[in-house]
Amino acid sequence: MKIDRRSFLGLGLGAAAGVAASPVTWKLTDDSSIWTQNWPWTPVPHDGEVSFDDTVCTLCPGNCGISIRKIDGRAVKIEGKKGYPVNDGGVCLHGLSGLQYLYDPARVHFPMVKNGDTWKQISWDEATTLVAGKIKELRDKGMPDSIACVYGNDKGSIAGLYKRFLMAVGSQNFYTVDSMEKSWEALISRMHGLKASAAFDLANADYLLSFGAGFIEGWGSPVNNFLANSSRKERQAKLVQVEYRLSNTAANADMWVPAKPGTEADLALGICSAMISEKLHDADFVQKSGKAFDNFAKFVSEKYAPESVSRTTGIDVSTIKDIAVQFAKAKTPVAIAGRGRGDSAGSLMEFAAVHALNCLKGNFNKAGGFWTLENQDTLTWPSLEMDDVATKGYAKPPVGLTSVISTASLPKLFETINASEKSPVELMMVYNSNPCFTLHNAKAVKDAVNKIPFVVSFSSCMDDTAQLADVILPSHMFLEMSQDIHSGAGIAKRITALSKAVIAPVFDTKNPGDIIISVAKAVDGSVAASFPWENYDECLESVNGDQWSTLSEEGYIDSELTVPATPLVADFSIFEGFRGFPSIEGDEKSYPLTLVSVDTIRLASGSFASSPFAVKTVEDTVLIQKDSVIEINPETADKVGVSQGDYALVTTPLGEAKVRVNLFHGIMPGVIAMPEGLGHSFGTSSQVVTKGGAGLLSKNGATSIITATGGVSAASGTFENRYIGGKGVNVNELIGPITDPASGLDVAWGIRARISRA
C-alpha cells in the first residue's frame, strides 16, 4: 500500500483515537501511580483494638490530665482528659507532642560513663556502684557537705527521696529552680507570716490586673489559664495587661497598658496611691494592719502620686486613675505578678507592690480571689537514720546560701563555685532541670559545672547539662513511670494525682525513684537503712498512706480548699525604708537599648527542649533556619539602620550574638525582644558511644526497638537532635543574673544592649 498524505493522516488519527479509546493508557498511568506510591519505605501502621489509658502530664508544673490513645497496646496519640479539674479536655502543644519525647533522638538509651570525649556504656550495677563509691569516698573523708543535688522542684515523693538521700548522707545542698512561685512564697511569708503558696482563682475573678504575667504565654498552669481566659467573655470579666510589648496576652486583654519595661511595679504603686487618695480601698481590711498601713499610705501618696508615676511609666494619669477605679469597683479583682511564663523569680519588692493592690481590696481566700494555700505535706516518711558523718555534714550551711531568705539558691551556688579556686561541691546530681541552659549567664554556669569534679545526671534525654556530666543514669520519660503529683503553679485548687506508667520503657532506663533507692542501698550503713523499700513502687504506696487507695483507684484527689483559721492580715511594714526597684545591668550610654527575653508558648524553655512538632509550629518571625529572630520597633530599627530580615549583631555587657531582625509595631521603641527556648548546645553533632561488655542488655534493652518497618535498629544513641539542637541563640547567655537585695533570688528579666548591622 502506498502511503500518501491522506492515508498517513487517516492512520495517524485512527491510532490516536484507538489509543484514546483503549483503557491501556489509563491503566498504565494508574498502575504507575499506584506503584510509585507503594514504596516499601512508606510506613503502613498496623491496626488493632483501640484503648485509652489515663495519666497526668508532668512536662510543666501545670500537670494536665491526659488520655493516651492506643492501638493494639501501641500508643498513637495523646489527648486531654475530659472532666479533669485542671484542663477539662484541653491540652497544650507540648503535652500533645508527648509521644515524640519517647523516641527523641537525643534520648539516653542506657547508663553511660564519660571516657574522654566519648561515652562508654556501662551496666546499671556498674553505674550505681560508681556513684555510691564516690559518695562513700566523700563521706569517709568527712566531706558529705560537698555533695549537692539540683532538682526541678520539691514536690512529690521522688523529690522527697532525693532530699532524704542528701540528708542521710549529710548535706543541705538541695536546690530547686527559682520561679515566680518562690517569690510569692517569700512575699506571703513576709507580708502575712504564713508558710503558704500563692494561688489565683482566675476562673472566678471579674477583674484581672496582670503586671506582665503571660497567661497565654504559659504562665502558671497554662491550660487552666486558657480556660479561665476564654470564659471571660461570658462572665464579663476584664483582663488588663501591663506590658511593654504586645504579647499574645496583651493582644487578648481588654486593655493593654504599655508601661516602660521595669516600671510595672511603679505603676502598681501609682494605682495604690490613686485608690488610697480616693478612699477606694477596703478600709476595714487595712485597718487591721495598723500604723504600718498609714505609713504606706503616706509613702505612696508622697512618692508615687499618679502624676509622678505617669512620668516614670509613660502611662497617662487618667489611665492610672481609671484602673484604680475599675479595680476598686470590681467585686473580685486580682492583681498578678510574675513576668512572662513565670519560670524565673521576680523582685520581692515588685511583687509586694503588686500585692499591695490585693491587700487594699482584701479579696482573699474566697471565690475569685487571691488564695494563700498553706504548705501541707501529705506524705508520711519513716524516720531517717543519720550517722555521725551525716549529722556533722548536715549541720553545715548549704553552699550558695542567700543571706535574706535562709534558703540556698541555684544561681548563687554556681556563682560561689566560680568564685572559689576549688569547687566547694565535689559531686553534683542533676534531675529534671537543665541549669546550663535555663539560668542567666548560661556560659558561666557551664564553667561552674565543668569545675565540679563529678557530675551525675539522671536525665532521660541528652541536654545542655547532661552533656557535661561524668556519668548518666538515665530516667524513664514521664509516660514510662509512676509518681505522685501535687498541684501548684498558682492554681486555686489542691489536687494530688497519680501519674502512671502507661507505656513500657522503650530503652534501658529506670524510674528516678528506683535509681536513688539502689544508690542508697549501695552506699550501705545508715544511708541504706534510711531507704527500707524494696523499690520505688513500694515507697510510693507507703508514703502516700491513707490517700493511696483513692489515688490508685480514682487517679486523683481534688481536695476542697481550706480557709486559714486566723483571718489574713497584711503587714505593710515591708515598704519601710524602701528605695526603689532593682534595675537591670549595663550603662545607658554604651547600651542605649533594652534587651528582654520573651516567652512564646510554642517553644519550651524549661527542663525539656521543644519537640519536633513544637518547633514546626514556630513562626518565621521567631526562627529562620538556624537564626534567632529578634523583635524590634520599626522606629528603633530606622535609627539603628536595620530592616526586615537583616542580620544584626546584638551586644550586651555579657557578649554578642548574630541574629535576624523582625520589625513589629507592637513592641515599645527602644526595646529588643529575643525568644526563650532556642540555642540548645546539644544535638548538633553525633557523639561517639562505645558499647560496653558485661550486663549489656536487660529485657527491655536498647536493641529491642523494633521500627514500624519491621527492621531492628541497634540503637547507639548519637544524641543528634537537629530538630531543636543548634538552632538560634540562647538569650540566657546574653543576660546576667541580678541578685534581689530583698530575697536573694535571681530576678533578672533583661539587660541593656546595643544593636548594629551585621
Next chain:
Amino acid sequence: MTQDNHGKAHKFGMVIDLDKCTGCGSCMVACMSENNVPFKEDETNKKDSLTWMTVFKLSNEKNFPETDICYMPRPCMHCGGKGDHGHSPCVSVCPATATDYGYDTGIVSQIYTRCFGCRYCMGACPYHARYFNWWDPKWPDGMEEYLSPDVSPRMRGVVEKCSFCYHRYQEARDRAYYEERRDTIEEGEYQTACTQACPAGAITFGDLHNPEHEVYKLVKPDPHQCGKPRNPKAFRLLERLQTNPKVYYISEREWVRKAGDNYRKGEWGQQKKSDGDKGHK
C-alpha cells in the same frame, strides 16, 4: 426546633472564635499527631512546611501602642463552590478525581493514591490550604511506632490537606450503625482533633444543617445565600469569590472582620451597612 434534616445530607462546618484564639498552636500539633503529618529538620520555610491546620498572625499595622494582633487558624475551608453545588475550586480542576466533594457530608476529600502530583488544586485553592510532598516522609528511629493506622502516611509526589478528620466521622458512623442508630450521630460523637484539643475552646465543629448544633447557633447560616452568616460578627474568608467555605470566623473586632476579604476604597462602609440592614429584616 426539631431536627428537620433527619436522613438528609449533613453539612459539616467549623466556627472559630478569633477573640478566644490565643495562637498557642495546640490545634496545629493535634492535627499533625492525629493525621500522621511528618516533619523535617528545618521547617522555617513555611511554603514547604506541611501544616493542614496553620495559624496565621494578622496585624492591624498601626503604630505602637495602637497595634493589635489576631491569630487566625486556617484548616481546609471545604468549599461548596459557586451556588454551594460542590464545585469547589480544587475539585473542579483535579484531572484524577483525587479530590472530590462529598454531597452527604460537604467534606472535600483527598485520595492520596489517586493523586499524581500535578498540583493544579494547589494553584486553584485561594486559601493555600493544600500542601505538596516534595520529599518522602522520614521519622527518627523508632518514632514510626506512634503512627496511627486511621490515616495512611503519604509519600513523595502527592498533595495533602485537612480532611476535617474524616476518619473520625467514619468511626462515629460505624459505631452508630453497630448500635443500630443508623446515621444519627450525636454532635459530640464526631469532632475534629483540633476542636477537641483547643485549650481556649475557640473552635466549634458540627453540622451546619442542624439548627440544634452549636455551629448553626453561632453563625446562623442563611440557606438562601449558600450559608452566608447572618450573625453580623461572623464572616467567611474571601466571601466574594463565592467559594462558600464551611469554616466561619467570629470576631468583635472590626479590623479583623475586614481582614477577611479585599475591599476597594469605601467599599467596607457599604458592606457594613448592608450587613446591618440584614439584621433588621
